[in-house]
Amino acid sequence: MKNISLNIDKVAGFVSEETLAAYAPQVKACMETLENGTGKGNDFLGWLHLPTSTTPALLADIKATADVLRENCDVVVVAGIGGSYLGARAVIEALSDSFEGLKTKRKSPAIVYAGHHLGEDYLCELTAFLKDKKFGVVNISKSGTTTETALSFRLLKKQCEEQRGKEMARKVIVAITDARKGAARLTADKEGYKTFIIPDNVGGRFSVLTPVGLLPIAAAGFDIAQLIEGARAMEKICGSTTPFEANPAAVYAATRNALYKNGKKIEILANFHPKLHYISEWWKQLYGESEGKEHKGIFPASVDLTTDLHSMGQWIQEGERSIYETVVSVEEPNHELIVPADAENLDGLNYLAGKRVDQVNKMAELGTQLAHVDGGVPNLRLSVPQLNEYYLGQIIYFFEKACGISGYLLGVNPFDQPGVEAYKKNMFALLNKPGYEAESKAIQAKL
Ligand code: PA5
Secondary structure: OOOOEEEOHHHOOOOOHHHHHHOHHHHHHHHHHHHHOOOOOHHHOOOOOHHHHOOHHHHHHHHHHHHHHHHHOOEEEEEOOHHHOHHHHHHHHHHOOOOHHHOOOOOOOEEEEEOOOOOHHHHHHHHHHHOOOOEEEEEEEOOOOOHHHHHHHHHHHHHHHHHHHHHHHHHHEEEEEOOOOOHHHHHHHHHOOEEEEOOOOOOHHHOOOOHHHHHHHHHOOOOHHHHHHHHHHHHHHOOOOOOHHHOHHHHHHHHHHHHHHOOOOEEEEEEOOHHHHHHHHHHHHHHHHHHOEOOEOOEEEEEEOOHHHHOOHHHHHHOOOOEEEEEEEEEEOOOOOEOOOOOOOOOOOHHHOOOEHHHHHHHHHHHHHHHHHHOOOOEEEEEEEEOOHHHHHHHHHHHHHHHHHHHHHHOOOOOOOHHHHHHHHHHHHHOOOOOOHHHHHHHHHHO
């Protein structure tokens, strides 16, 4: 069985082999710190061995709950924000037919999302869309008090109960939250919803391999056992006993830190398959929230190619040289499509006739990589044999492990997010939330 693999050949002109090799002892120390739980944020290391510690009993429970949703719902609304929704969406979109949402006959319920913003139009349109649907809700919030998610859930719960009756609502509303505290737990216990616990020691952005990601993914009809299996394989490959050069998470963490020290402050995650758009969104949250602190950190950005070559491509090729690029490259698409010959050849494309569309895409990928490297953009490539549950599990664990190492190399706590509180405090003060009287007064004086 192949594995995902990291190629850093196209970084050689920017960071020397010696510089990278010199990172090996530091990386080893960071991995040991993670393993021994002696570093910053050591209360949140539950993700480290999550793949190998996930039990068949938990997977069976998640699968049975997903089956209840699948049997009783045409639509499942996943309510969550940040780490409580991006991982599930990333995997579901990567595995789904691109036009699944427009199909009238479906094998699985449509998965839609809420609780990840406060857009009134969206919520209104969602309410209208759900009006004639048999829908269920997966309410995901570790704290159980996140305003965006709680507000959406209040609307969804009311609509579900009114539309489907209290008894059915109880069957098709599932809560994934803290074992004891928070409003989501309170409501779930009072209403008698099926619940799953987000382990105390797993932070939101590292939680996709807990029920947070697994239940929505299973409800969408995908194989969560394979996802865990892939993650398990990566847990072994990226383990602390694997030598530096053979450990992709170690090499990725070292390379990005070496590039950062050389003034490459922005990492662009690029893909050549639109289905990977949300993998990039998940990755941006993972790295942005983990590393962007103490006025340090690589800014994680992303592009969908070749689409964005016609917009951001100019900037990447010739803008400020503060960027490097990591391409997620899919070796073998799941479908085959041949470019047809055309007798008139008015579009001049007969030179491509008989070739697979993916051959054209691959040449675009290679051409782009060479152009960007020539333009002063170091290039890393993560090769993914195929887009399926197994390799997505590998991608998830690889990026998580590298993130933990990379954050420690940078010297920050990769497992907290103190900066997220600033907007909340202001919002609560502006909305006169009880308990924020002093802040309300102070903020009003500023306006
Ligand atoms: O990674 C994180 O910790 C955050 O992105 C959280 O997942 C996000 O803020 C949602 O929090 P909660 O699950 O408590 O609603």
